[in-house]
Amino acid sequence: MSEFDRRAFLVASVGLGAAAVAHAVTTGALGAQQPAANFAPMEQGAYRSTMRPDKPGATPKLSVDERDALEHRIKCQCGCILDIYTCRTTDFSCQVSPAMHRDVLRLVAGGYDAPEILDAFVQTYGEVALTEPKKEGFNWAGYFVPSIAIATGGVVITLLLRKWGAAARSAAEARAAASPVGGENEPGLSTADLARLERAMREDA
Amino acid sequence: MVLVGELSLWIALLMCAWSVTLSFAGGAMRRADLIASGERGLYAGFGFIVLASAGLWTALITSDFSLRYVAAFTSANLPVVYKFSAFWGGQAGSMLFWCLILAGYAALATWANRRSVRELMPWVTGTNALVLLFFVATTALASNPFEHLEWVPADGRGLNPQLQNPAMAIHPPMLYLGYVATAVPFAFAIAALVTRRLDAEWLGAVRRWALVSWVFLTVGIVLGMWWAYVELGWGGYWMWDPVENASLLPWLTGTAFLHSIMIQEKRGMLRKWNVTLVVTTFMLSVLGTFITRSGVIQSVHSFAQSSVGNWFAAFMIFVIVATVWLVAVRLRDLEPHAQLEAMISREAAFLYNNLVLVGIAFSVLWGTLFPIISEAVRGSKITVGESFFNAVNVPLGLLLLALTGIGPLIAWRKSSVQNIQRQFVGPAGFGLITGATLFVLGIRELYPLMTWTLSAFVAGTIIQEFWKGVGARRQMYSENAVIALGRLVARNRRRYGGYVVHAGIVMLFAAFAGMAFKLEYDITLADGESYTAKDPYGREWTFTNEGLSEFKALNREVVAIALRPTVDGKRLPLITSEKRQHFDSRGNPTFQPSTEVGVLVRNDMDVYLVLAGVVQNKAEIRVNFNPLVVWVWRGGLLMALGGLIVMWPQSEKRRRQGGYVTELAPAAKMATG
Numbered sequence: 033m034s035e036f037d038r039r040a041f042l043v044a045s046v047g048l049g050a051a052a053v054a055h056a057v058t059t060g061a062l063g064a065q066q067p068a069a070n071f072a073p074m075e076q077g078a079y080r081s082t083m084r085p086d087k088p089g090a091t092p093k094l095s096v097d098e099r100d101a102l103e104h105r106i107k108c109q110c111g112c113i114l115d116i117y118t119c120r121t122t123d124f125s126c127q128v129s130p131a132m133h134r135d136v137l138r139l140v141a142g143g144y145d146a147p148e149i150l151d152a153f154v155q156t157y158g159e160v161a162l163t164e165p166k167k168e169g170f171n172w173a174g175y176f177v178p179s180i181a182i183a184t185g186g187v188v189i190t191l192l193l194r195k196w197g198a199a200a201r202s203a204a205e206a207r208a209a210a211s212p213v214g215g216e217n218e219p220g221l222s223t224a225d226l227a228r229l230e231r232a233m234r235e236d237a
Numbered sequence: 238m239v240l241v242g243e244l245s246l247w248i249a250l251l252m253c254a255w256s257v258t259l260s261f262a263g264g265a266m267r268r269a270d271l272i273a274s275g276e277r278g279l280y281a282g283f284g285f286i287v288l289a290s291a292g293l294w295t296a297l298i299t300s301d302f303s304l305r306y307v308a309a310f311t312s313a314n315l316p317v318v319y320k321f322s323a324f325w326g327g328q329a330g331s332m333l334f335w336c337l338i339l340a341g342y343a344a345l346a347t348w349a350n351r352r353s354v355r356e357l358m359p360w361v362t363g364t365n366a367l368v369l370l371f372f373v374a375t376t377a378l379a380s381n382p383f384e385h386l387e388w389v390p391a392d393g394r395g396l397n398p399q400l401q402n403p404a405m406a407i408h409p410p411m412l413y414l415g416y417v418a419t420a421v422p423f424a425f426a427i428a429a430l431v432t433r434r435l436d437a438e439w440l441g442a443v444r445r446w447a448l449v450s451w452v453f454l455t456v457g458i459v460l461g462m463w464w465a466y467v468e469l470g471w472g473g474y475w476m477w478d479p480v481e482n483a484s485l486l487p488w489l490t491g492t493a494f495l496h497s498i499m500i501q502e503k504r505g506m507l508r509k510w511n512v513t514l515v516v517t518t519f520m521l522s523v524l525g526t527f528i529t530r531s532g533v534i535q536s537v538h539s540f541a542q543s544s545v546g547n548w549f550a551a552f553m554i555f556v557i558v559a560t561v562w563l564v565a566v567r568l569r570d571l572e573p574h575a576q577l578e579a580m581i582s583r584e585a586a587f588l589y590n591n592l593v594l595v596g597i598a599f600s601v602l603w604g605t606l607f608p609i610i611s612e613a614v615r616g617s618k619i620t621v622g623e624s625f626f627n628a629v630n631v632p633l634g635l636l637l638l639a640l641t642g643i644g645p646l647i648a649w650r651k652s653s654v655q656n657i658q659r660q661f662v663g664p665a666g667f668g669l670i671t672g673a674t675l676f677v678l679g680i681r682e683l684y685p686l687m688t689w690t691l692s693a694f695v696a697g698t699i700i701q702e703f704w705k706g707v708g709a710r711r712q713m714y715s716e717n718a719v720i721a722l723g724r725l726v727a728r729n730r731r732r733y734g735g736y737v738v739h740a741g742i743v744m745l746f747a748a749f750a751g752m753a754f755k756l757e758y759d760i761t762l763a764d765g766e767s768y769t770a771k772d773p774y775g776r777e778w779t780f781t782n783e784g785l786s787e788f789k790a791l792n793r794e795v796v797a798i799a800l801r802p803t804v805d806g807k808r809l810p811l812i813t814s815e816k817r818q819h820f821d822s823r824g825n826p827t828f829q830p831s832t833e834v835g836v837l838v839r840n841d842m843d844v845y846l847v848l849a850g851v852v853q854n855k856a857e858i859r860v861n862f863n864p865l866v867v868w869v870w871r872g873g874l875l876m877a878l879g880g881l882i883v884m885w886p887q888s889e890k891r892r893r894q895g896g897y898v899t900e901l902a903p904a905a906k907m908a909t910g
Contacts (some may be wrong), residue, residue: 107620113478114471115622121759121859122470122832122847163609163622170615174607180598185592193580193588200578232881 078109079128082135082156090143101148103136106153107163115163239301242292243383245285246333249340250373252282256366264431267766272359276347279366280374283340286373290337293330294384297323303389304430306330306382312395313791313822322406323396328545329382331409335526336372338410338417346421346446354442360428361421362860370421375548392821395792398634398831404464408457412484415454416522419487419512421446422494423519425514430563433570435508440498443515447494452880454488459873470832470847472757474869477626482605489598490518493591496644500584503649509564509571510591516560521598523553528605579651586644593637600629607787635687638746641739642695645702663701668694688750692743699736699743706733726882731822734882741879744872751842751865758860762800772804772842772862779803783811785856793817798848798856802837812837814848814858838867875893 094102103117110118110128116136119129132153139149153161165171256278263271293306297320302308310323310330325331343365350358356585376382399405422443429439461484462474475481494514500507527549564571577584604621611619646660649807672690682684703722710721726733754773762768762782769779783799797815812835819827846862 107622112871113476113620118733119469121849122472158617160618160620161763163620165611165619165621166624170611171619174604174611174625175629176620178596178603180635181599182592182596185596189592190580193577193585196577197579200576203576204578 048100078111079131080156082132082139082152084139084142084144084152086141087143090141092140093143093145094140098146099136099140103133104147104164106132106136108132109157109161136203238295238887239292239304239383242289242295243286245292246373246381246383249282249285249289249336250370250867252278252285253366253370253373256282256364258296260359260363260366264363272362275359275366276351276362279340279347279369280344282366282373283344283387285338286333286340289383290324290333293333294321294324296383297321300393302391302393303385304382305384305386307392307448308386308390310393310396312393312792312827314820315393315396316401316791319396319401319404322400322409325409325413326396326405326695327382328398329376329380329384331413332376332380332545333382334371334413335417336369336376336412338413339365339369339372339420342417342446346424350442354438356432356434357425357428357442360431361424364424364427365420366546367426371548371552375545375552379545379548387717392823395819395827397585398793398819398828399468402468402691404460404467408460408464410457411453411460412457415450415452415457416484416487416525417493418446418450418453419515419519419522423448424493424516426515427560427563430512430567433567435512435567435570436728437502437505437862440501440511444495444498445886447491447498447515448519448884451488451491451495452877452884454484454491455873456877458484458488459870459877460652462873463870465864467834467836470834471861472755472845472847472859473752474866477601477604477623479605480525480529482601483521483528486521486525486598486602487518489594489636490521491512493594493598494518496587496594497591500587502571504577504584506573506577506584508573509568509587512564512571512590514595516556516564519640520553520556521602523556524602527553527643581647581652581657582645583644583649583652586640586647589723590637590640590644593633593640597630597633597637600627600633604629631684634746634749635684635691637740638691638695640687642691642698642741645698645739660701664694664697667697682753685750685753688746692747692750695739695743699740702736703733706780730882730885734879737879738876740877741872741874741876744868744875748865748868748872751868752863754864756862759849760858760860761855762858763855768860770860770862773864774841776804778844778862780860782856785851785854792821793819796848796851798846798858800835800846800858800860802844809837812844812846814846816848816850840867841865843867 035215100117104115104185106116108114108119108126108129109132110119110126112126116129116132119126139152143151150162158167165174167175207236256275259271259278260275263269263275275663296304296307296386297311300307300311300313306327306329310327311320315323325334343362346365347358347362350361372592425439425443429435461481465476466474467526494511497507497511497514501511527546555567579585604626607621608619611617642664644658646664648656668690671693673684675686675689703725706725707718707721708724710716711718714721716724756771756773758768758770760768762783763786767779769777771777779802781801781803783801786797786799788795788797795815795817797813799811799813803809815833817829817833818830821827832847837844842862842864843866844865847859849857849859851857
């Protein structure tokens with residue numbers, strides 16, 4: 033390594049370092065940041081009432097198990113990604129899922145069935161209240177694009193494999209026709225060598 | 238030391254800029270002095286980042302609350318181990334941690350190849366330094382852990398209680414070690430494209446780095462699952478959370494690469510595809526970091542929204558454009574040396590394996606980003622939850638499991654019908670008998686039944702391969718079975734290490750299927766009261782509340798419950814679950830109460846206990862019976878072990894010494910065109 037390069041490196045390093053520090057100090061580059069949290073904060077004020085008037089002569093249409101299953105389809109709005117059943121039964125600190133649960137209880141007692149209760153939550157919070165997108169409109173793209181992409185990939189690979197296979201067969205036939213003695217093998221590779229190579233490649237897999 | 242660290246970060250930025258400039262210039266002008274200077278710049282950058290990291294660790298350990306980061310993520314009474322791990326507990330610190338690992342890897346890659354692949358190295362060093370420059374610049378300018386507060390608080394806010402867990406002290410470093418290692422193969426790919434040296438040389442250099450990344454990602458993902466299981470308290474280990482998905486994406490494409498690289502090594506095929514996979518894996522690592530830090534997608538454990546997201550978006554666009562252009566201008570150099578010869582061949586099986594792996598990665602990415610896409614198209618937010626991901630990915634996972642068994646049974650180049658019959662009859666028979674037995678025993682759920690049938694098939698292929706290999710050695714060398722097994726693995730670590738990884742995959746899938754039978758009970762118990770519940774195997778368990786207790790420990794107040802489980806008249810060890818309220822050094826509560834679950838680990842299932850709360854001296858408890866969970870951790874461990882066996886450096890030397898491959902290489906090259 034040349035002397036010039038080493039010296040240039042050191043001089044430039046020190047010079048540039050000093051310049052950068054001076055720049056940082058004078059421009060206050062360190063002071064313009066947002067505070068960061070190590071977890072997305074819970075939004076305990078995210079609850080909004082989802083009340084509806086009771087239906088005339090209301091009787092609950094859902095059993096306890098059906099109600100719990102329904103709660104698995106409604107997302108807690110506290111900032112977690114859990115449904116309200118899972119959140120309220122495992123996260124004691126969340127105040128949103130118990131409040132949403134109380135709304136579910138009132139709606140069930142008011143005679144509403146599962147689709148009506150889901151609709152009520154969607155009206156209050158938007159579609160983000162559901163743990164999975166409704167199967168309608170553009171949402172179908174969410175469900176089908178991966179499958180279509182993979183099926184297309186499968187077709188492409190199969191077609192390519194066929195094409196390559198046909199090309200390889202043609203090439204082998206051409207080689208065999210061009211080889212006056214010894215059959216199908218390339219010059220320099222005996223049948224015994226080819227067998228050993230095949231075995232080695234298998235062992236090497 | 239803190240001031241030294243702060244200044245070192247800025248000097249490291251300049252060292253990286255120096256290294257990028259000199260390395261690229263040296264590579265383009267073929268000047269050894271510039272190349273060497275660029276390499277020294279990288280080493281110096283690494284040194285200064287080490288100093289910067291030491292500075293931050295010093296500030297954390299000594300509770301220097303004049304730094305915003307230290308005040309935000311530690312408190313004076315935080316146990317030292319968590320002060321240490323707070324380094325990566327917040328955004329700015331974790332960015333510096335990224336830089337530290339990346340600089341270490343880049344320096345190691347440069348040093349390890351100081352005498353080999355010299356034509357590639359200036360571009361490798363320059364690319365690594367460029368990536369490092371981006372991360373150091375983002376850290377220094379947008380997320381600086383050395384930012385000072387205008388006043389010095391008496392105590393810090395403390396670390397989030399959910400991060401005060403041994404798994405969380407290890408899980409992020411493992412993931413980062415995996416994410417960041419993808420940068421080195423990326424740098425080699427760029428170097429190979431620039432220099433047009435796209436033969437097997439660059440692949441040889443990157444294979445081990447790809448394995449390093451894969452092993453660390455595997456360990457990191459499994460540790461993350463374990464952390465979620467024991468810390469978040471919802472009774473599962475995988476929720477398809479965006480941050481979880483972000484870690485899975487590079488793992489999937491990295492796994493695809495580790496399979497397809499074999500085709501290029503052996504046949505000179507899939508050259509474009511391998512370059513694409515290397516670049517994609519790196520981009521997905523950066524995307525994962527972007528998702529975690531940008532705040533664009535809601536997640537339970539993402540960092541708060543911040544401006545670094547813009548930096549990442551710009552960087553990703555730059556890398557994608559530059560790489561696509563580079564690949565486009567080198568397409569002619571990426572033509573294959575050979576072509577696939579038959580549909581029924583190992584190569585074809587690997588291609589389908591790649592399709593499924595990349596397909597799963599795409600569907601996970603699609604599901605993760607679909608809320609943003611939907612909002613852009615329709616203007617309304619939606620949630621894509623667990624059920625969506627399971628609907629799409631469970632069938633694909635089963636297909637992947639089947640291919641895990643099929644691939645090793647098919648020969649390279651071409652398989653005959655007789656060969657296929659001979660290879661498949663044992664494993665397929667084992668799988669079918671297992672499936673039929675489970676059906677007779679009453680398992681009617683489609684996915685679990687298919688999973689266990691296919692798991693038995695794959696296990697059959699692995700056992701068959703080991704059985705044949707050991708049998709051959711015993712016959713040839715008169716070794717006993719144990720020695721034959723040891724030497725079989727030692728002589729061909731890539732192959733048999735791969736089978737160990739497959740065995741780990743089988744364990745994981747079998748354990749995943751077990752969770753289809755989990756049972757949950759929500760119960761309320763006063764002191765001394767009991768509750769009886771049936772587990773998925775039909776046994777009756779009685780849980781007796783042995784009492785609630787309240788105590789102070791370290792930096793928290795604890796309410797704990799102890800349940801005594803009894804099954805089949807046998808008393809088992811107590812299971813305890815806690816509610817914790819953390820407080821700072823002046824006794825003020827910090828954060829919301831958190832839960833520590835209690836788990837009784839058994840081979841057949843976990844008994845999982847969560848203290849949800851205490852109302853009028855009665856404990857509200859969730860009890861889960863989670864079948865086969867312990868096999869998830871064992872499977873993950875086995876996969877990592879298999880990865881280490883594959884990675885072990887001596888294997889290739891031995892392989893070359895002992896095999897026919899070198900001897901026949903010239904002829905083979907002619908034969909394959």
